[in-house]
Amino acid sequence: MGKQRITKIIFRQLRCFIQEAKPTPDLSILSKSLFWDTDINRIDWQRQCRAVIQRVFERGNENDKKEITRYYGVEKINKRWKSLRPDVHNTP
Template identity: 70%
Template sequence: MSLEEHPQTFNAITKGKRGISTALVLKIEHQLGLEEGALVVLQAYYDIQKIKEKEIKSTPYLHILSKALFWDTDIEHIDWERRYRSVIQRVFERGNENDKNEIIRFYGAEKVNRALQDSNIRSPYTIYRSNKTTD
């Protein structure tokens, strides 16, 4: 059976690094004798999951963050990736523990540490995550 596709294409698809085109789905279904549209459903689930992942990663959980932190801006329109340094600095200067924990969850401890080190906020707020396990 030959689908006239590059092996790299199938490799990326099976690893979830890319979607599959409708044209390729139809070729595969035909070659495997599957009902037309069977794999399109799987592609739709893949597309939905990717959108959900992007939405989850694009903003922190806004219901957790204190409203007073961003009193001077529309929190719905913050570019969380471009403004991460100022967001982290603001939260660690003015926020409570829930605010800080949400920002650490959203950006990750490493990115928060780097942003804090680059700012004038020092040790009492620096997050240390140890890879050591206790026995």
């Protein structure tokens, strides 16, 4: 393998590691009214991901949805959303 390919692989792995290390989404992007009933600083973003994803995709704006998708990743969003809304995803 060439140096350029190895460098790309390392940067890709580093980017994934940094994203996983972030303890919360960027709270400055999320609408304050979205989590009006809870202290947003006390949310366990990993344990409560289903509730967070549901709330954001049912009540959030496009910026909220983009930030949560960036934070959790498309694969996790799709998996959780399908489990929350089987009626929507099982229709032809």
